[in-house]
Amino acid sequence: MIFTLTMDVLNSILTQAAATGVLQRLMARHAVASTSLYADDVVVFCHAHPDDLMAIREILRVFGDASGMRTNFAKCAALPIRCSVEQQVQAMQILDCRVAQFPTTYLGIPLAIRKPTAAALLPLIDKLSRKLSTWRGSMVSRGERLAFVRHVLSAMPMHILMAFALNKNILAQVNRIIHGFxxxxxxxxxxxxxxxxxxxxCHPLSLEGLGVSDLHHAGIALRMRWLWLQRTDPRWPWALLHLPLDPDASAMFRVSTT
Incomplete structure (x- = not known):
C-alpha cells in the first residue's frame, strides 16, 4: 500500500510538470497520465525532446532522494516510438541507459502502433505447448485434465484477451491445444x-456443459469492461483516450447499454 501511494506521488509530480509546462503534454487537449505502474515496474511516457528527457531524469532523481526509491538507469531502457536516429542517440546519452527496439512486449502483452500480427502472438502458443508434457496427459484422469483445462490452460490467454482480440488463426490454435489435451x-x-x-x-454446468471458457466470447466480455469503465468513471487516466477495441465488443456494448 505504501509503495502504491509513493508511485501515485510520482505520477502527480509528472502530471504537475506537464500542467506547468516543464514537460510537453502527451495530448494537446487533455491532461493524460504519463506513467503506467504495475507492481515494481514503471513506464514513463514523454516526448523525445532533449528538454523533456532532462526534466524526466531530474524528476526521477528528486523523487529518489525524497522517497529512497532511486532509479537504476543501468537496468532501464528507452523505447523510441517513431523517433529519428539522432533522437535515439540523445535519449541514450541524456538518460544514460540502453535503447531498446519498438514494438516490444510489456507485462506479457505485445505493444505496437498497429494491431499485433500473428507472428507476435506465437509466444502464447509456445507457452501453452510447454505447459503440456506427455506425463501430465497420460497419468491423470479425464476429470483431472478437465480441471487443468478450466483453471490453467483456459486462464492463460485471458491476460491478452483483455487487451485485444486474437485473430482467428491464433485463436484456433489455442482452442486446438486446449480441447486436444x-x-x-x-x-x-x-x-x-x-x-x-x-x-x-463451453456451456456452463447449469446448461449441461463442462464449464470451460469460450475464449472468443470471454474476450468480448473482458474488452467490453473497458468501455463500461470509460463511460461510468472518467477518473481513469486512460478515460479520455480512444480505445482500439474490436468491432464485436463495441457492437455488443452499444446494444447492451443505454
Whole structure:
C-alpha cells in the first residue's frame, strides 16, 4: 500500500510538470497520465525532446532522494516510438541507459502502433505447448485434465484477451491445444477422440456443459469492461483516450447499454 501511494506521488509530480509546462503534454487537449505502474515496474511516457528527457531524469532523481526509491538507469531502457536516429542517440546519452527496439512486449502483452500480427502472438502458443508434457496427459484422469483445462490452460490467454482480440488463426490454435489435451491428453486430438461438440463443452454446468471458457466470447466480455469503465468513471487516466477495441465488443456494448 505504501509503495502504491509513493508511485501515485510520482505520477502527480509528472502530471504537475506537464500542467506547468516543464514537460510537453502527451495530448494537446487533455491532461493524460504519463506513467503506467504495475507492481515494481514503471513506464514513463514523454516526448523525445532533449528538454523533456532532462526534466524526466531530474524528476526521477528528486523523487529518489525524497522517497529512497532511486532509479537504476543501468537496468532501464528507452523505447523510441517513431523517433529519428539522432533522437535515439540523445535519449541514450541524456538518460544514460540502453535503447531498446519498438514494438516490444510489456507485462506479457505485445505493444505496437498497429494491431499485433500473428507472428507476435506465437509466444502464447509456445507457452501453452510447454505447459503440456506427455506425463501430465497420460497419468491423470479425464476429470483431472478437465480441471487443468478450466483453471490453467483456459486462464492463460485471458491476460491478452483483455487487451485485444486474437485473430482467428491464433485463436484456433489455442482452442486446438486446449480441447486436444482435454480429450486425448496431448496438444492435438483427431475427430474420433472428441466425444462432445466443443461449443457444448463451453456451456456452463447449469446448461449441461463442462464449464470451460469460450475464449472468443470471454474476450468480448473482458474488452467490453473497458468501455463500461470509460463511460461510468472518467477518473481513469486512460478515460479520455480512444480505445482500439474490436468491432464485436463495441457492437455488443452499444446494444447492451443505454
Amino acid at each position: 482435454c480429450w486425448a491428453g496431448r496438444k492435438d486430438a483427431h475427430g474420433g477422440q472428441c466425444m462432445v461438440n466443443w461449443a457444448r463443452v
